[in-house]
Amino acid sequence: MEEALALGQTELGRFDLLPRLTFNAGYVEKSDSLATTSRDAVTGQSSDAHPTYSSDRWSKTLDLGLSWNILDFGVSYFTAHQNADRVLVAVERRRKAVHTLTAEVRSVFWRVAAYQTLKEDITRTMAEANAALAQARRAEMENLKAPIEVLRYQKALLETMRQLTAIKQDLSTSVTELAVLINVSPGAEIPLEMPNELVLPNWDVPLEQMEEEAFLNNPDVREQGYLARIAVNDTRKEIVKRLPGITFTVERKSDYNSFLMDNHWYEAGTRLSWSLLNLFSAPAAIAYAKAGEELTKARRLALRMAVLAQIHIATRQFHGLADQFRQADALWTVDHRLAEIADARAANDAQSLLERVATHASTLASRLRRFQVYAQAEQAFAKIQAALGRDLLPDTMPDEAPEIDSLSTAIAARLQSWRDGTDVSVP
Numbered sequence: 001m002e003e004a005l006a007l008g009q010t011e012l013g014r015f016d017l018l019p020r021l022t023f024n025a026g027y028v029e030k031s032d033s034l035a036t037t038s039r040d041a042v043t044g045q046s047s048d049a050h051p052t053y054s055s056d057r058w059s060k061t062l063d064l065g066l067s068w069n070i071l072d073f074g075v076s077y078f079t080a081h082q083n084a085d086r087v088l089v090a091v092e093r094r095r096k097a098v099h100t101l102t103a104e105v106r107s108v109f110w111r112v113a114a115y116q117t118l119k120e121d122i123t124r125t126m127a128e129a130n131a132a133l134a135q136a137r138r139a140e141m142e143n144l145k146a147p148i149e150v151l152r153y154q155k156a157l158l159e160t161m162r163q164l165t166a167i168k169q170d171l172s173t174s175v176t177e178l179a180v181l182i183n184v185s186p187g188a189e190i191p192l193e194m195p196n197e198l199v200l201p202n203w204d205v206p207l208e209q210m211e212e213e214a215f216l217n218n219p220d221v222r223e224q225g226y227l228a229r230i231a232v233n234d235t236r237k238e239i240v241k242r243l244p245g246i247t248f249t250v251e252r253k254s255d256y257n258s259f260l261m262d263n264h265w266y267e268a269g270t271r272l273s274w275s276l277l278n279l280f281s282a283p284a285a286i287a288y289a290k291a292g293e294e295l296t297k298a299r300r301l302a303l304r305m306a307v308l309a310q311i312h313i314a315t316r317q318f319h320g321l322a323d324q325f326r327q328a329d330a331l332w333t334v335d336h337r338l339a340e341i342a343d344a345r346a347a348n349d350a351q352s353l354l355e356r357v358a359t360h361a362s363t364l365a366s367r368l369r370r371f372q373v374y375a376q377a378e379q380a381f382a383k384i385q386a387a388l389g390r391d392l393l394p395d396t397m398p399d400e401a402p403e404i405d406s407l408s409t410a411i412a413a414r415l416q417s418w419r420d421g422t423d424v425s426v427p
Contacts, residue, residue, distance in 0.1 A: 003090035010083040016076035019068035029058040054259045062254040071245035078233040078240070085226040085233075092219040092226070098393065099219070099386035101181065106382050108178045110375035113192050114368055115171035122168050125360040126161060132357055133157045160361040167368055198329075198374050200322050201381050201419040207315065210388055214307050217389025221307055224300040231296040235289035242282040244274040307387055314383040321377035328373045332366040339363045385418060 035051040133154060140150040179186045215221060251267045342356040385392075394410045 003087065003094055006083070006087040006090040010080070010087050013076070013080045013083045017073060017080060019066050022063075022065050022067070024061070024063040024065075026061045027059070031057075033057050055257050056259070060256045063251055064253075065249060065251035067247055067249045069245055069247045071240065071243060074240040074243075075237055078237045082230045082233050085230050088226045089223050092223040095389070095391060096219040096223075096386075098391065099382075099389075102392055103379055103382035103386055105178070105181050107375050107379040108174050108181060109192065110371055110378060111171060111174035112178050112190065113194055114371035114375075115168075115174055116192060117194070117371070118167070118171070118364055118368060121360070121364055122164050125357060125364060126164050128360070129157050129161045129164070129357045133161075156358065160358055163365065164361055167364065171368075198325075198370070200325060200374075200377055203318065203381060203384070203419075207312065210311050210315070210384070211308060213388045214311055215304065218307050218387060219389055220303055221300070222389070224296065224303050228293070228296045228300055231289070231293045234292055235286065238282075238285045238289045242278050242285075244272055247271045247273070310387040311384065314380050314387060318377060318380040318384060321373055321380055325370065325373045325377055328366065328370040332363070332370045335359070335363040335366040381419075390418065 033053040034055055035053040037051045038047045038049070039045065040047070136150055136154050136157065140147065140154075175190060176186045178190055179188055182190075184190065247270070249267070249269050249271070252264070253267060254264050256263055339356075339359045339362075342359040392411045392414055394407075394414075
């Protein structure tokens with residue numbers, strides 16, 4: 001909507017470049033005729049002639065005039081360029097919003113995926129832990145084992161249940177977060193299409209190439225470039241405002257006074273106007289505009305440094321999280337094998353039951369950590385793409401709203417090219 005509003009302002013500003021075409025109509029009626037007498041310019045004596053008048057008691061006039069002021073045209077010219085740049089600023093802000101939304105959705109997606117994958121296992125393990133806890137409490141009441149041993153057993157079970165409850169609570173909120181991001185009802189079920197394997201993107205682009213691409217395409221950098229052009233045009237406008245204004249006029253006039261020989265005629269003229277007081281304020285106004293230019297340049301330089309830092313930090317985060325994911329994947333594999341071994345033991349042994357519950361909880365925690373690290377790696381990868389200014393949306397969009405399936409296919413193809421490392425060229 002901001003982009004459309006800026007575009008409308010640009011279209012409206014173009015009319016300021018055109019000459020002024022005005023139409024005037026008037027009607028005047030007087031109570032008495034404008035009778036006049038004459039006086040001798042040398043002697044100063046009044047004429048003996050009767051008073052005369054040369055206009056009707058009523059008057060009707062029509063004017064149609066075309067005027068063009070060069071000074072107004074110059075100011076409007078630079079304003080039109082500024083409005084066009086403001087449209088481009090709105091476009092870049094929209095791109096940044098899409099990048100931010102994309103990164104958030106990709107991070108929350110994997111948290112929801114972890115919740116849907118682990119929900120049944122968490123519920124089953126919680127049921128086993130509750131059953132083991134009830135069994136331990138009966139053993140305590142019947143004095144079947146030493147009290148300290150039973151209490152330690154219960155403490156271990158309660159600690160395991162606390163961890164499982166915390167995991168479930170943390171993951172359950174992600175469903176609402178994803179629903180808000182994709183604009184569906186917070187209570188709606190969102191079935192996700194999970195890949196068979198969690199595969200990290202193949203990203204190994206040199207930093208120098210990423211820096212060059214970011215300077216060309218990063219939305220924040222490009223926005224500051226457009227703002228710098230707007231500031232330059234502000235300075236030019238202040239200079240133009242201090243110049244003399246030349247107005248050209250062409251008019252078609254009509255006066256229905258019956259005493260006129262010609263009631264219709266044309267007029268053409270040129271007028272020069274110059275506000276001399278503006279000359280005194282010119283140095284201060286121009287200096288102020290120049291300060292705005294310098295401020296914009298400083299912001300642009302600071303932003304370029306910030307973008308460089310974003311690329312370096314996100315790249316290091318991605319590669320570090322990739323190593324963590326491989327470690328978490330290996331740890332989950334070991335915990336999964338331990339859970340299989342614990343399940344194979346005799347279920348009647350209380351200690352084996354505790355070990356099985358604890359092993360299942362550890363396996364769930366390892367699997368959750370695997371999902372979490374993978375989600376963080378995907379978010380870091382999305383931050384890299386956002387810093388580079390790469391757009392998931394197609395380069396060309398139809399005037400009508402595209403179908404979700406076709407749009408999803410186009411986005412998936414572009415994302416896959418990034419993940420495969422096949423789309424790494426600097427535009």
